[in-house]
Amino acid sequence: MPNSLAFQQALSRRLFLSSSSTSIGAAALACLLGRDARASAGGSPTPAPHFHPRAKTIIWLTQAGAPSQLDLFDYKPGLKDRFDQDLPESIRNGQRLTGMTSGQKRFPVAPSTFKFRQVGESGIWLSEALPHTARIADRLCVIRSLYTEAINHDPAMTLLQTGHQIAGRPSLGAWLSYGLGSENNNLPAYVVMISRPSGPTNAQPLHERMWGSGFLPPRHQGVRFNPGRDPVLFLSNPPGISTERRRKMLDDVVALNRIKLADYQDAEIQARIDQYELAFRMQAAVPELADLSHEPKSVFENYGPESHKLGTFAANCILARRLAERGVQFIQLYHRGWDQHDNLPSGIKSQCYDTDQPTAALIQDLEQRGLLDETLVLWGGEFGRTVYSQGTLTSTNYGRDHHPRCFSMWMAGAGIKPGHVHGETDEYSYNVTRDPVHIHDLNATVLHLLGINHTRLTYRHQGRDYRLTDVHGEVIKDVLA
């Protein structure tokens, strides 16, 4: 049973460290692997897990800019007849407007131009813009009732990632690195990959803080994997320095550091020696991981035409699977370009071209390799979009503004109820009418699947015990298998 396997591994990590925690090396190793040094000194290497985890790995497919729920997941057949009618005041109900549409005189209803159909055995309604996602519909649990407080990209993405709108708190991945440590001795616990849209869309910027460690020690921050020669910053030796030369140079560094250690007897020197050895191992492990040349042709066919190009969402999806195979615990992809204030129909098509096929391929790939049972996959953005058109509405074109009151995401894999829809919105997809899910609830659920009680994973900062979900958050029982 994969679930108990994950727990066994967590336990054996713990035992390995506690049994050798008296030596300098263990403390140093704990530090390098992202564990809290103080925690490891106390015999318990990491603050979590608290109970049997369902998931060992998370792949978070973050769609930055906020994809329109109305054109992808939240089918509202009734809107056809309300084309260009004003959104009733009773529905808008005092919702704050962004500075981009607050000057608009009218809020005309813009029905989606995309057709919806029921797909899979589960019969989930899905937009024709997602033909490949349709193939994996029976694996998905679509949540239609998410909501947030933030109405602009920066605070909303910061809230989604860190549980707080204002910068300064740790991201989900950093919390996991702090809570669970690292599974793989040669790779970081938290990896981030970013792709820009292939279309002409104006892409919202991202910030390092979105995968930052906030007030947690910086070793917990997400490590960016970049396309090209150095997937990890400064991974490659400089030109002219071969691996053999590097190894010999490192042997010299170690020999000299040992002389120093004998003289000064400072534990930090041993930690430095270990740090350089781990860096050397990463120099071998990461290129092996990033090298897609041995992937069979069929893999590229499944992930689609963009998967040949380094740095695309599709190529990053293949890498995500390879990272999951190697025990990296939290893999976060960001795909930018979902901010369709205008020309939404063509913009969404282009975004779906980038993401739809590789997403479906990733789920199927994980499933075929037996990894989906222990991998939690999430897909979604920072908020939803308005039912009314921003700018001119025609029968074939419209734009949508930011909308925090409801939006859709899906989860799949470890511990998730497959082929299920959770929550409901009103006929305009404007307000949640059943089973509202706040960002804190989402994060509580993610932590739960990893065996973490979200109220117990805390870190003291400025005299207060902080947690990802602040003082909120309820695990969404209905989405759990």
Place this chain on the structure above:
Amino acid sequence: MSRFRCERARAAPAWWTFWWVVACTAWHIHGAADAAEPVRFNRDIRPILSSRCFACHGRDENHRKSGLRLDVRDNALNAAESKAIPITPGKPESSELIRRIFSTDRDEMMPPADSGKNLTAAEKELLKQWVSEGAEYEPHWSLVPPMRVQPPIVKQTQWPRNPVDNFVLVRLEREGLRPSPAAEPATLLRRLCLDLTGLPPAAHDVSAFQRELAAADIADAKAGDRNQRAAERVYASWVDKLLASPHYGERMAVDWLDAARFADSNGYQVDRDREMYAWRDWVIAAFNANQPFDQFTIEQLAGDLLPNATLEQKIATGFHRNHMLNEEGGIIAEEFLAEYCSDRVETTAAVWLGQTFTCTRCHDHKFDPFTQRDYYGLYSFFHNVPEGGIGNYGANIRRNAPPMLKLPSPEIEAKIASLNRELDEVKKSLAALQDAKNPEHVRLTERVAALNKQIDEIDLQIPTTLVMQELPAARVTRILMRGEYNKLGDEVTANTPAALPGMSPDSPKNRLGLARWIVDLRNPLTARVTVNRLWQSLYGVGLVRTAEDFGTQGEPPSHPELLDWLATEFVRTGWDVKAMLRLMVTSSTYRQSARSNPSLLQRDPENRLLARGPRFRLQAEFLRDQALAVSGLLSSKLGGPSVRPYHPPGLYEQVVAGSSANTYVVGTGDELYRRSLYTYWKRSVPNPAMLTFDAPFRETCVLRRPRTNTPLQALNVMNDPTYVEAARFLAQRMVREAGNTAAERVRHGFQLTLARSPSAAEQAILVAAFERARKDFENDPTAVAELLKVGESPSDTVIEPVELATLATVAMTILNLDETLTKE
């Protein structure tokens, strides 16, 4: 420098004598409580109550359970809602508190079984003992004025050089520990240089220092009192020399930039650039001029409100414009105005008062005696700036975020004046012409437009800086319920927190009044918090470890009497920062060797007792600066606009806003080799090497950087072109400045980097490395050529390439040594 002249007379006020008269007659040493010693509330009891009880039984009314509060003695001694008496002094058996903490009934036990806040058996016994002894309370230590006690008498009377040492030694003697011997002179000089300037000593400085010490030793052979010895004078003169170096101000600025959340971009969303280097340069200059810390404080918080404020004093107020600024199109201005004011409150409270005010934005503090009303009282001081809550994204970055100051050069000023004169004349001529169809009229109209355009263009060439200003009429400030901008509560007026001594009645209720209150001698916090950060900069950890939190949840000081003595000394000397650092670095405590041993390591792994010298990895900035310095690449230029050194390709472009045209353009020439504090700091994607070595994002105030150890750091120093190029230039110095043998050359490289000669064993490893690499590179000319191409600065062509590449690899080894990365 006259511009930092302090106008204030430095007479000690009458109450000052208070500290002197309370000097203890009998020195009493406090250690961990044992059965023989009475329990002390602040030391033993408050930490327990604060972390396990106050969240539900503390100050915060809204979350108080059962009507019980334990933070105030009167309440704890009277019946709670349950009618039970929580504490009966002297009678633990009739104290409900004691009954409940010892209870094993899950429904009764305290803290509750599901709270995760368990008490240890020892803690329960302590609480019981405290109640038995009468349950006396004490005010929190940091809110009581610092008490100056006489430096304690120690047994090893020969060891102390100044009072710092008496305080440290008395503790060591009590613990049965001995101080370490002094560090070797070269090691000490490197430590001193890195601490006071952030740069390693130059080779000629090391030899001069050693020469002077050798000469002094001959003179001292017949001297008696150590403080009269020539060697002491030599050391003191080097301390003074370093404090007088312009690089001192740069080093001091680095920590202050973290505190001030200084950056070169706005931080939110599109994260456009901002221009603030004039403020950063003000900070460097202020430290170099040794501006007294009280004046330094007043000018940054309220320089604009000083009578006849100078340009520099106005620039200084940029401190509180350094916060992030939102330019995102859809935001509501009021919401972010609230964020900026809150940021100023929280930053001010952390930097000067060492208090965490973040909690009180939404509710009364759960642990410390501060209320939500206190928060908005402070907020009100910062709420009167003529600013928009939203930056003007459509405007040039020199016009997008008023209030801003223009800082024109005299040449530009003259040019604009001359254009304006011409404009006036043309307008005059134009006014004289009635007929709009007159060709001359048309010509002049066009000329006016052209001149206006020209003036505008030149105006945009003028550097600017963000500053504070005061609205003529104060804005109304209301408490924001739950901290939300649109949930308005009671109106409040500008005021300082009620738990601290109040503002003097004749002080204006504005930022100037606030600034003066912060450095008022009655304020128990500012001096303590400041000397603690200076201590932290030398020892890697403050006397109070939680430098940002002197509240009940922070750690109490390791040496409380020393902290208080330093705080009072700081004030006594007129807030003289250089004098305080001089005092610290001339102590015997500071000059100890950093060598450890297994028993000491086990006894005091973090060196909080100070039985050895400080030893820890260099800060991000100083690591890079050191490599540039020892290679000879470092530019010594001070100040000016931020620069763009090497940056990994693609990293910036992946996340920034806008089209593919928004790219990171690497600087040229000197810009690649400036000190790291001048590196362009874009908040959404700061220089990755800085982040890797624990620099903060500079989004909010940071007063204590963590020090972590990750493999990414090793990759950075091994492979970043910055270090590879520095290694090549260090190799060039080995060839040019040392003899012809491998031994001489590697010795020189080692000496340049570490200020000491290698031991025979160390030299043998380096010489063997040289010979191995030499043989290897002789057969691989391609590798030689490739390695020598890394970095923008070309190699000296006179040097044989194989020799240079070989020595460059030796240099890379030296630059990656633990000792190189470490201050010891």
